[in-house]
Amino acid sequence: MTRLQDKVIVISGGASGIGAACARMFAAEGARITIADINVAGGRAVAAELGDAGRFQPLDVTSEDQWIDGFKAVTTAFGRLDGLVNGAGIGADNDNLEAMSPEGWNRVMGINLDGTFLGCKHAVRTMKGQGSGSIINLASILGQVGASDAVSYCASKGGVRLLTKSAARHCAESGYGIRCNAISPGYIDTSMVAGFFADPKVRRAFEKRHPLGRLGTAEEIAAMALYLMTDEAAFVTGADFAIDGGYTAI
Numbered sequence: 001m002t003r004l005q006d007k008v009i010v011i012s013g014g015a016s017g018i019g020a021a022c023a024r025m026f027a028a029e030g031a032r033i034t035i036a037d038i039n040v041a042g043g044r045a046v047a048a049e050l051g052d053a054g055r056f057q058p059l060d061v062t063s064e065d066q067w068i069d070g071f072k073a074v075t076t077a078f079g080r081l082d083g084l085v086n087g088a089g090i091g092a093d094n095d096n097l098e099a100m101s102p103e104g105w106n107r108v109m110g111i112n113l114d115g116t117f118l119g120c121k122h123a124v125r126t127m128k129g130q131g132s133g134s135i136i137n138l139a140s141i142l143g144q145v146g147a148s149d150a151v152s153y154c155a156s157k158g159g160v161r162l163l164t165k166s167a168a169r170h171c172a173e174s175g176y177g178i179r180c181n182a183i184s185p186g187y188i189d190t191s192m193v194a195g196f197f198a199d200p201k202v203r204r205a206f207e208k209r210h211p212l213g214r215l216g217t218a219e220e221i222a223a224m225a226l227y228l229m230t231d232e233a234a235f236v237t238g239a240d241f242a243i244d245g246g247y248t249a250i
Contacts, residue, residue, distance in 0.1 A: 003230045005030035008078040010070070012061050012119055013088030015042030017190035018138060021218035022085050022225050027053040029226065034074050036061075037088070061088045061115030067122045075126060083134040083229050084123040086116040086160075091192065095150050105152045112156035113163070120167045124178055128171075133178035134229050137164045138221075141184050141244045157184075161240050168238030179237035181228050186244030189215040211246030 004026055011026075013019040014035035020042075023033045027050045036059035037043035047054035055077065057070050074081055089112045092104050116137050127133035142150055143157030161182055168180040187193060187206050197203035197215075207214050224241055227233055242248050 002030040003226065003232070007031045007082040007229070008034075008074060008080055009083040009085065009229065010034045010036050010057075010074055010081065010123070011085040011087055012036045012059060012115070013138075014085070015039040015046055017087075017192055018185070018188065018218045018221045018225075019085065019087035020046045021222040022087065023047075023050060023054065025219070025222045025226050026229065029230075031083075031229075032078055034070075034077075036070055059088075061086075061119065062110045064118050064122075067118045071122050071126045080130060081123065081126045081133070084119055084136070085225060085229075086119045086135070086137045088112075088115055089138060089156075089192075091150065091153050095152050096148055097151050100152055108152040109156050109159075112153070113159040116160050117163055120163065120180065124167070124171060124176065127178055128174070128176040131177040133176070134233070135167065135178065135180040136225050136228050137180070137182045139164070139182040139184045139240060141186050141242060141247050143184060144242070144248055164240065165238045172237060179228075179233065181233075181236060181238070182240040183221060183224055183228070184240055184242045184244065184248075185216060185221050186210055186242075186247040187215050188218060188221060190218055209247060210244065211249065214245065216243060216245060 009031050011019045011023050014023045015037035027033050033054050034057050035043040035047045036057045038060050043056045047056040092108050137160050139160040140157035142154045143161045164182040171178040
């Protein structure tokens with residue numbers, strides 16, 4: 001299993017959930033992984049699972065300086081950068097139009113959208129001279145359809161979708177050989193949503209919103225990310241892949 005043999009990949013938000021699932025799957029395919037996360041204990045734990053294939057890099061995705069320093073550390077350690085998964089993201093409580101505060105709005109935007117922008121910007125600057133690279137941005141089905149209780153989350157993930165398309169065209173038209181794609185998961189059974197689904201009735205209601213009748217798994221999202229990170233996806237850029245059990249098939 002060497003679909004990513006010796007590729008050097010950074011995963012923001014890699015300490016848990018979808019990011020951690022990507023790290024494990026990519027490492028199993030031969031990649032060298034940097035877990036970049038504000039969660040130091042969790043990030044180190046995932047990196048340790050990967051053995052020699054893993055390393056940890058503290059990262060606050062809202063800090064441009066930390067992105068710059070982080071990519072410099074990766075290229076110093078491995079000599080190159082082949083891919084980035086922008087997986088860091090948050091939701092918010094009371095996230096509706098009337099209740100959301102400007103401070104709460106800015107925090108969600110800062111991590112979900114600004115952090116993704118900064119990751120794309122500096123990954124491209126790092127990779128553009130080598131003629132290849134793959135960037136994967138974690139968007140959401142809530143960047144395609146509205147939810148009354150997720151106004152900042154919807155707006156941020158909708159921004160990620162079009163940021164992805166713009167970045168893809170910029171890289172292609174500049175002749176960099178760097179691809180940029182998005183994945184839009186449905187509701188995925190991770191720690192991020194565990195509290196929200198603590199009530200079995202709430203969980204079942206959301207399962208029913210997906211025509212396949214269940215929540216997705218982090219590994220199912222990671223499997224699409226794996227494909228997009230490989231050379232098998234050489235003609236795929238500017239796309240947004242909904243992995244949502246049919247949620248958006250309307």
